[in-house]
Amino acid sequence: MADIFTIVLVAAYFLGMLAIGAWASKKIKNTEDYLVAGRQLGFWVFVLLMIGTVASGMSLLGVSGLGFAAGWPTIWEEIFVPLAIGFCIIFFGVKLHNVAKTAGYVTVQDYLAHRYESPTALRTLSAVAGIIVSLIYLVGQYSAIAIVLIWLFQIPLWLALLIATLITTVYTAIGGLYAVAWASLIQSAILLIGVIIMAPIIIFYAGGFTHVNEYMASINPALVNPWNAAGAFAPPYLVSFAVLLMVGLACAPHVINNVLAIKDVKYFKWAPLVAFVAYGVVIFLLKFTGFAGAVMVKEGVFALPSVPNAGDFVILYGIQYALPVMALWAVFAVIVLAAVMSTTDRLMLTIGAMFSWDIYKKVLKPDADDKTVLLLSKIVVVLSALGTMVLAINPPQMLAILIWMGIGVMLSTFAVPLLAGLYWRGATREGALAAMALGLVSSLVFGMLNYVKANVLGINFGTIPLHFSAYSFIIAILAMVIVSYATKKTSAKVLDETQTGWYISK
């Protein structure tokens, strides 16, 4: 399928990313430069890094795939996902940034270890949990990259995964957060401009926005309702869905660590609104493209491949139909790759940081020199990429489901210790450990039971009224409250140092 222009364009994009990595590597003098970009990120680099980190494989393939499968009741995803950036900045970012500047945090685990006076236990549990959830999420991202490369080049899955892994790993490993942030600046700009130009063309070819909605209503009126009457996307489910996406994404380690790297806290003033509007426009357009694709498939305009995750291909086939010039497919492939890689690189760097900084430097070998920690970060980035590449060889049935599962585990594991830590002076170390451990284990169990639609103790986990993460989130809240009331409080000195209390900023 691929012609010489396609190969040149995609190769140029990959080389551009590698060049950023090479440029960034010259700025790396120590671990702090590598992991938090020397705390020097400016407003636009930060905003586009946040968008790029949140905008993932789900944004292009998963969002349109879900729109294709379930229609308007899924539209709330397009509000809650962009809002996660604002939630992260407002409820976590302001305080964490302010405390991090004086306390020198490099990862969010540094905060947890300080706030809960737990330099070993909570830090280790938090880092291990962070690595597990990031790996689940990373598998979804690599699956998305593979879908695009297979579609464009008609190459085997293993080769697509190998190419994607090699490129992303090289620039992330050599350039750290400087490379990730500057790559995201370009990737997010490509994503925003590309989708704003291309999505309306697909919708136009499907007969226009009104025709798409009318046709969906004629197939099934429920497809144009704002919510379903029961089950998934019914009002109770949507409440759990809002918490899942908004809070879960906001506290995901690869997202929240970005707030430590900003140069000046005043950037937090308008970043939430700018990110919501910019990313909101794109993600709404992507959902509408999924609707348009559904209509075109029903009308027999084009057919999707007969694979289990066919819905995830809808935007690619829509482009192929509406823009029958191969060169434009290549442009679109670069847009998708940009979206996916901007999350993938941040995830790999986060895994590298959690292992080398939190587990190795802070727990296993406190006297390790900076050079060793830096080298270990790079090695872990490479290993995490290779590990998830192997896991991504068997892609999930639907990308969005796997990615939500990853976010659900993040929500259940991190939201309660972080929110309670920042705002409740009564939250204790033992409470945080219990909330994190129970949240992690219960969400992994519920997620798996939900995925295989298991029937346990008379409960059908395939048809539970809320997203599975809501149950594990509630378990984590209960664990935090009950255990905190029964255990010794954190010292007032540490609570003051970490600005703990019922306020965002004083």
Next chain:
Amino acid sequence: MFGLPDITVYSVCIVVVVVIAALLYWGLTFKGHD
């Protein structure tokens, strides 16, 4: 409107407007110093 039931248009628009208003309020009131 747009081939959609009114409740779909109104519910989505209301939530979007409320979110933008809240983020605007944050921007206008956040003092932005360390």
